[in-house]
Amino acid sequence: MSADFNPSDPFAFLRQFWPQGGSPMQPFMPPLSEEEIERKIGELRVIENWLTMSMGMLSMQIKALEMQKAAMAALKPRDDAPPR
Template sequence: MSADFNPADPFAMFRQLLQSATPPGAQPFLPPMTVEEVERKLAELRVVETWLTMNLGMLSMQIKTLEMQKAALAAMQPKDK
């Protein structure tokens, strides 16, 4: 822990993280100011969206496969009278 850790301040850790993550003089929550920055940010977000969509598709396929496997196992169980 750092020397200025104060357990009474719940946001101290986030404040310290934010200060270490931003370069000096930069303000982290200001929106991009140039067209190039906006286009770059849009491209980054589209890449993330594509990645998330691919992962969602793989997750859905795995769920469907497990459901089919469950149904197949249930069909192979002997019927008790």
């Protein structure tokens, strides 16, 4: 971290990308060719699909555990139930 880090300034990290003084701003990333952009889009789509699949599996796991919890609660004897 830089010596002038201030945790109360939420934009301190981003300010390091802006040049000091009046010089024109340099882009964060160098210009890319059309092929490079297409390749990066493809890579990001693969990552997006993997994350979507992972979220689906996580959601199914949560629902399975909720169903298991509900089944256990339904089978658990109640204290206020009349004796048979």
